[in-house]
Amino acid sequence: MAATQIALDKGKSSAREAVLEAAVRLFAQQGFAKTSLKAIAQEVDIRTPSLLYHFPSKQVLETAAIESLNNSWKNILPQILSEAKNPDERFDRTLEVCIAFFQEEPTRAKLFLRALLDKPDELKEIIKRDLQPWLKLISKYIQRGQEEEIIHQDLNPEAYTMSVVILVLSTFALGQVRSAFIDSSNAETLAKDELIRFARTALFRPTKMENNHG
Amino acid sequence: MAATQIALDKGKSSAREAVLEAAVRLFAQQGFAKTSLKAIAQEVDIRTPSLLYHFPSKQVLETAAIESLNNSWKNILPQILSEAKNPDERFDRTLEVCIAFFQEEPTRAKLFLRALLDKPDELKEIIKRDLQPWLKLISKYIQRGQEEEIIHQDLNPEAYTMSVVILVLSTFALGQVRSAFIDSSNAETLAKDELIRFARTALFRPTKMENNHG
DNA sequence: TCCCTTGCCTACCTAACGTTAGGTAGGCTA
DNA sequence: TAGCCTACCTAACGTTAGGTAGGCAAGGGA
Numbered sequence: 215m216a217a218t219q220i221a222l223d224k225g226k227s228s229a230r231e232a233v234l235e236a237a238v239r240l241f242a243q244q245g246f247a248k249t250s251l252k253a254i255a256q257e258v259d260i261r262t263p264s265l266l267y268h269f270p271s272k273q274v275l276e277t278a279a280i281e282s283l284n285n286s287w288k289n290i291l292p293q294i295l296s297e298a299k300n301p302d303e304r305f306d307r308t309l310e311v312c313i314a315f316f317q318e319e320p321t322r323a324k325l326f327l328r329a330l331l332d333k334p335d336e337l338k339e340i341i342k343r344d345l346q347p348w349l350k351l352i353s354k355y356i357q358r359g360q361e362e363e364i365i366h367q368d369l370n371p372e373a374y375t376m377s378v379v380i381l382v383l384s385t386f387a388l389g390q391v392r393s394a395f396i397d398s399s400n401a402e403t404l405a406k407d408e409l410i411r412f413a414r415t416a417l418f419r420p421t422k423m424e425n426n427h428g
Numbered sequence: 429m430a431a432t433q434i435a436l437d438k439g440k441s442s443a444r445e446a447v448l449e450a451a452v453r454l455f456a457q458q459g460f461a462k463t464s465l466k467a468i469a470q471e472v473d474i475r476t477p478s479l480l481y482h483f484p485s486k487q488v489l490e491t492a493a494i495e496s497l498n499n500s501w502k503n504i505l506p507q508i509l510s511e512a513k514n515p516d517e518r519f520d521r522t523l524e525v526c527i528a529f530f531q532e533e534p535t536r537a538k539l540f541l542r543a544l545l546d547k548p549d550e551l552k553e554i555i556k557r558d559l560q561p562w563l564k565l566i567s568k569y570i571q572r573g574q575e576e577e578i579i580h581q582d583l584n585p586e587a588y589t590m591s592v593v594i595l596v597l598s599t600f601a602l603g604q605v606r607s608a609f610i611d612s613s614n615a616e617t618l619a620k621d622e623l624i625r626f627a628r629t630a631l632f633r634p635t636k637m638e639n640n641h642g
Numbered sequence: 643t644c645c646c647t648t649g650c651c652t653a654c655c656t657a658a659c660g661t662t663a664g665g666t667a668g669g670c671t672a
Numbered sequence: 673t674a675g676c677c678t679a680c681c682t683a684a685c686g687t688t689a690g691g692t693a694g695g696c697a698a699g700g701g702a
Contacts, residue, residue, distance in 0.1 A: 263692080268649090331541065332458075380595065409591060465661090476660080480661070
């Protein structure tokens with residue numbers, strides 16, 4: 215969103231931001247192909263050509279919508295990873311932030327998942343550029359944990375991290391459907407708690423307390 | 429043109445099946461909205477109206493494509509669950525079959541994931557009807573395992589099962605993108621192995637051997 | 643005062659979509 | 673041989689898509 219930032223920094227166009235916000239929402243809900251520029255324009259109460267004044271083509275708008283998500287991450291994650299004092303805290307805080315990010319606005323998860331399905335090649339590049347470094351960083355922390363023997367030895371750090379990312383993403387993207395499976399009033403809390411337990415148990419080796427419980 | 433017709437006439441309605449097969453593939457690859465009836469018809473070398481002779485509308489074809497997947501499951505899963513002699517074997521065989529199902533034809537995972545995003549309400553009904561019973565059955569096996577104290581106590585059976593289902597589904601649906609994360613030649617094997625380890629570790633309580641390894 | 647940029651508009655374009663109408667060829671059945 | 677059915681066809685429909693051309697109003701700077 216470098217180009218976007220420049221445009222926005224010039225000040226003026228709040229309409230542009232409104233369009234982008236509506237685009238993210240509608241793209242996430244309905245998908246890229248099903249969402250017409252007219253529908254997005256209507257949400258902001260302008261006409262289609264006016265929308266195209268801000269984003270010269272639908273393709274540009276789609277890319278902008280995807281990239282706008284990534285920006286939210288750029289500052290948060292590295293800070294958390296470096297601030298945490300021990301592996302346990304690092305795991306908790308990181309997963310917490312990831313979950314909160316998608317939970318507070320599930321459209322984020324939906325949009326990202328849709329983009330992964332619709333434009334895998336385009337997303338590959340974005341991921342390599344924006345997310346790959348953090349994956350490597352997390353992998354290093356995991357490797358250190360393995361050397362300290364607090365993390366399972368038979369674990370591929372990158373594959374594990376990817377599994378967790380995919381799981382978090384999909385869990386919140388498919389939140390609507392969850393109620394079909396779990397007929398409980400607090401299905402969301404259940405799913406979230408299980409998600410954390412799932413990731414934690416698969417990562418850390420059991421302590422004696424956990425093991426001798428039964 | 430004539431040769432095609434004769435070839436198709438050989439079977440009862442092999443054209444219909446061919447259309448459905450092509451629809452599943454294209455819907456999975458491109459999504460429902462982006463896939464035109466013309467594109468599907470071309471794959472089978474007929475004209476669009478001829479396609480509509482077999483499936484009266486695009487909507488009907490979409491539903492048929494989704495439902496055709498569910499049929500594949502109806503016989504397999506219950507058999508495995510009942511045949512297995514112990515929890516360990518049951519876990520292995522079930523996960524194995526699920527993974528094989530998506531691995532041999534990743535379009536299945538893609539189509540299902542797309543449908544979950546595009547038509548959550550429609551899918552809810554299908555899931556409730558076709559998949560819910562098995563989820564309950566698996567949950568019962570897990571609960572029994574908890575009573576026998578071989579499965580983690582702090583685990584919600586339904587939430588756990590759903591997490592695994594989502595993870596398997598997404599892992600194979602997003603297989604294309606995986607190479608962007610993991611720069612290894614055998615990324616697929618790595619991901620699959622980690623998937624199994626992930627699910628297994630999060631389910632079964634550790635044995636003493638595993639615990640005392642370090 | 644004039645002018646130029648910004649942001650929006652109306653009116654229009656072409657291409658593609660799903661779908662319908664109407665018709666044909668060939669194969670069963672009576 | 674007549675009548676009907678299946679499986680396809682061509683042609684065209686109305687609608688909607690993304691995108692363009694050109695104009696109009698507001699506002700700041702010279």
